[in-house]
Amino acid sequence: MSDITAVTRPLPPGVDAAELDAALAAFAEAIGADKVATDAAALQDFQDPYQVPGAATNVPSAVVSPTCVEDVQAIVRIANEFRIPLWPISRGKNNGYGGAAPQVRGSVMLSFREMNKVLEINEELGYAIVEPGVSWFDLHDAIEAGGHDLVASIVDIGWGGVVSNTLEHGLTYMPYSIDQASHCGFEVVLPDGDLMRTGSGAMDDNPTWPLYKRGLGPTSTELFMQSNFGIVTKMGYWLMPKPEIYLPLWLRVWDDAQMPAVVDALRELMLAGTIDMRPQLSNTLIMASMTTARAEWYDGAGPMPEEIIDAIAKEFGFGRWMMRFALYGDEAVVDHNFARLKARFLQIPSVELWGEKHTADEWETLPNPHERVQIGVPSLDLYKMAGWSGGDEGGHVDFSPVIPLTASHARQAQQLFKSMCEDAGLDYLGGMLPINARATTFINVIPFDTKNPAQVESAYRHAKAMVARAGKLGYGEYRAHLSFMDLAADQFGFNDHAVRRFNETLKDTLDPSGVIAPGKSGIWGSRMRAEGFPLS
Numbered sequence: 001m002s003d004i005t006a007v008t009r010p011l012p013p014g015v016d017a018a019e020l021d022a023a024l025a026a027f028a029e030a031i032g033a034d035k036v037a038t039d040a041a042a043l044q045d046f047q048d049p050y051q052v053p054g055a056a057t058n059v060p061s062a063v064v065s066p067t068c069v070e071d072v073q074a075i076v077r078i079a080n081e082f083r084i085p086l087w088p089i090s091r092g093k094n095n096g097y098g099g100a101a102p103q104v105r106g107s108v109m110l111s112f113r114e115m116n117k118v119l120e121i122n123e124e125l126g127y128a129i130v131e132p133g134v135s136w137f138d139l140h141d142a143i144e145a146g147g148h149d150l151v152a153s154i155v156d157i158g159w160g161g162v163v164s165n166t167l168e169h170g171l172t173y174m175p176y177s178i179d180q181a182s183h184c185g186f187e188v189v190l191p192d193g194d195l196m197r198t199g200s201g202a203m204d205d206n207p208t209w210p211l212y213k214r215g216l217g218p219t220s221t222e223l224f225m226q227s228n229f230g231i232v233t234k235m236g237y238w239l240m241p242k243p244e245i246y247l248p249l250w251l252r253v254w255d256d257a258q259m260p261a262v263v264d265a266l267r268e269l270m271l272a273g274t275i276d277m278r279p280q281l282s283n284t285l286i287m288a289s290m291t292t293a294r295a296e297w298y299d300g301a302g303p304m305p306e307e308i309i310d311a312i313a314k315e316f317g318f319g320r321w322m323m324r325f326a327l328y329g330d331e332a333v334v335d336h337n338f339a340r341l342k343a344r345f346l347q348i349p350s351v352e353l354w355g356e357k358h359t360a361d362e363w364e365t366l367p368n369p370h371e372r373v374q375i376g377v378p379s380l381d382l383y384k385m386a387g388w389s390g391g392d393e394g395g396h397v398d399f400s401p402v403i404p405l406t407a408s409h410a411r412q413a414q415q416l417f418k419s420m421c422e423d424a425g426l427d428y429l430g431g432m433l434p435i436n437a438r439a440t441t442f443i444n445v446i447p448f449d450t451k452n453p454a455q456v457e458s459a460y461r462h463a464k465a466m467v468a469r470a471g472k473l474g475y476g477e478y479r480a481h482l483s484f485m486d487l488a489a490d491q492f493g494f495n496d497h498a499v500r501r502f503n504e505t506l507k508d509t510l511d512p513s514g515v516i517a518p519g520k521s522g523i524w525g526s527r528m529r530a531e532g533f534p535l536s
Contacts, residue, residue, distance in 0.1 A: 010061050012085050012106035013531040020061060023082035023108075027064050030074040035114075038062045045092060046109045048101040048482070050386070050395025052453045058101040058482060060087065063109040069187070069195065069233045075110060076231065077193035079515040083527075086110045086515055088231050090132045090161030094168065095386065096398040096445070098482030103519035104533070110231070112161075118142035119234065123150060126239045127184065127210045132163040132232060136378040143239070150239040151376035153177040158378025163235045167225050168479050171433050171441070173374045175276045175328065176238050179436045185209040186221055187234035191511035195233075198224070210236030226479065227503070228517035229510050240376075243328040247338060247357045248371035252319035255350035256283075259321045259414065260407035262351065263432070263440075265344050266323075267405045270437035274337050277374070279325035282431035284309050286445060287318040289388035289429060294447075302425045319352075326374045331357070388429070390449030397459055397483075399444040399466045401475035405434055413442045413475065417466060421446075424462040441478050460484075467491065480521070486534040489522025 011020055028036045037043070042063055047056045066072045079086050085102075088110040092100030102109065116133035121142060128139060136158040143150055153174035155165055165172070166183045176182040186198045196202070198221040201209035213221060224230050253259055262281070269275045285304070288297075298308050313319050327334045327341075334357065345353050358366065358375075366372045369381035387394040403409045414430060421428040421444075429445040444466060448459040464484045467477065471491030480488035492499050500522065507514070507525040514527035524533050 010059050010106040012061065012083075012108075013104065013528065013533070015083060015106070019082055020084070020106075023078060023084045024062055026078045026082070027062075027075060027108075030078060031064065031066060031071040035065045035067065035071070036062060037065075043109075046089070046100045046102070046111075048099040049095060050099065050397065050448075050450060052450055052456050053393075055453070056101070058098075058103065058105055060102050060109045061106045063111050065111045065114045067114045069189065072110070072189045072231060072233055073193045073195060076189055076191065076515065079108070080192065080513050083513050084108050084515060085518050085528075086231075087517055088112065088132075090164030091135055091159060093157070093160040094164065096396050096481070097168075097479060101482060103482050103485065103517070104528070107518075112163075115233070121146055121148055121150070121239070122210075123148045125211060126150060126241060128152070128237045128239055129185075129210055130162050130235055130237055132161065132235070134162050135159055136162060138162075139237070140376060140378050148239075149242050151242055152237065152239050153182055154373060154376050154378050156373055156382045157380055159380060162237055163232055166235065166237070167232060169226060170479075171278060171435075173278045173280070173326075174240055174376065176240055177278050178276070182238045183221075183235055184211060184213050184238060185234075185236035186224055186232045188224055188230040188232055190230045191513070191516045196230075210238075223506070226521045228520040228523055229506060231516065240328075242360050243330075245327075245329060245331045245334045245357050245359065246363060246375045247327040247334050247355050248366075248368075248374055249325050249327065249338075249341070249353065249355035251323040251325070251345060252317070252352045253321040253323075253348075253350055254313075254319045254352075256320040258348055258350050260411040261348045262321065262323065262345070263405060263410040264407040265348065266434070267437060269341065269344060270405075270434065274340050275325060275327075277326055277328070278434055279323050280431065280433055281321060281323040283429065284313045284318050284320055284322075285388075285427055285429045286385075286431045286443075287322050288312050288316065289385040289445070289447070290382050291316060291384070293391060294388050294427065295391070303422050304427050319350075324370050324374065326355075326371075385445070386447075388427075389447040389455070390451060393450045394447060395450045395456070396445050396447045397463045397481055399446065399463045399470075399481075400441045400478050401467075401470045402435065402439055402478050403442050403475050405438055405440045410440075410442075412473070413470075416469065416473070417442070417444050420462065420466055420469065424458060424465075426459065426462060435478070442475070485519065486522045 046060050085107040087102035087107040089100050112133040115131040117131045120129040136154045153172035185201050199215045200206040202215050298304050363375045418428045431443045432440045434440040446459045448455045477488040503523045514525040518528045
């Protein structure tokens, strides 16, 4: 990664060095000098880790690290006074989508790594209240330390943030993850420094704030997800009672052409409630990227040949597609639902299905990290994916459109994205994570070696081409990388981009100085547009 001292000091748009220094001094006076940093070592973390080393352009001018809500309010008010853009991050692990880098060069990072308390766990009602710096490890450890008979739905890699992943519509796997249903109740610092709570939290001492997602009148919670209308400082997160039985399941497809039939069966079983969680359906190379590296199998130019992919599929037993999923509940119910799954999936040629039941005393020590993830046990074991191309200096950029959960759409999307990868000379790492029983993300992981500038440039160019091609089919992204956030937002063009105009109206009303995360999800506001954003 680049050294911040090797480039000209970045300044926010419309702000000179003296104004920035005055703002930093004001931050230090308000929250403490020890919470404000401008040195190269402190800023090194706040870049996209998956870019050509030394090529960083989206770099911050400083980082402020609040330890309480009052600090956040003070920071926002000072940012308004000096017109300093702030880029809030929780843990800074949004890798594949830009990492911890700000969208606007010279922004001041608002890092929540020091606001990392699990404020409450309620076993009777099954929820936690967390600060934005809480990681999946932190939440899991708090549940275990309290001896609570609860589990949290988590992501694949435990170092990320509970709040930030939720705000990004991030995908977890257990039953409460369907349609990102686990969150309930936000506390938000607004762009003028005021403080509000969404839903029932708008009432003083309302005990249903983390229990009931709405209140009286419009529900504002969703406005603060993937937006720049405020900064979430507390969040309720629903937890699931530990089931009697956990049955992690694996489905393998040896014939690539049968994947769409699996998708149809999956939809039917999710609609019926037989599968009540989020499966993960991955092709051979996505599975391989979490176990091995490309160079161990093929070091030639262009996409990996089919015969090599077949060899990997057989060597590791991945097949051409593999689905991980699970059943939870009383043993009789789990057994009944497993029988229903076998009756439906095993009708499909080349499909195999298996799994083994486990009780709570076994979950923490399951040898397979995929199986631990689906029962709320975090680790870093699945991070190896980033090294598919380039090893320790590998990276990836992700393109993730949403498509209907049907065989015809799965077939169309697979054919399009696979052919585009082949045309670009890249490996095709594709997979599906259903959002609910009716729609799925179609994940495209585009790997590269960060030591190879031409390969990095090709990967990003290819990702942008995929965004535009998918948009023509009506497939929009569920989250977007910083480098093509505006392009992704541009695909939502109904009625002359009515949703963009609506968002800009809200932005200009709530944040006329444009200080909160300018450019997030393609929302710029009039001030930054006057400064020349979005950049062409």
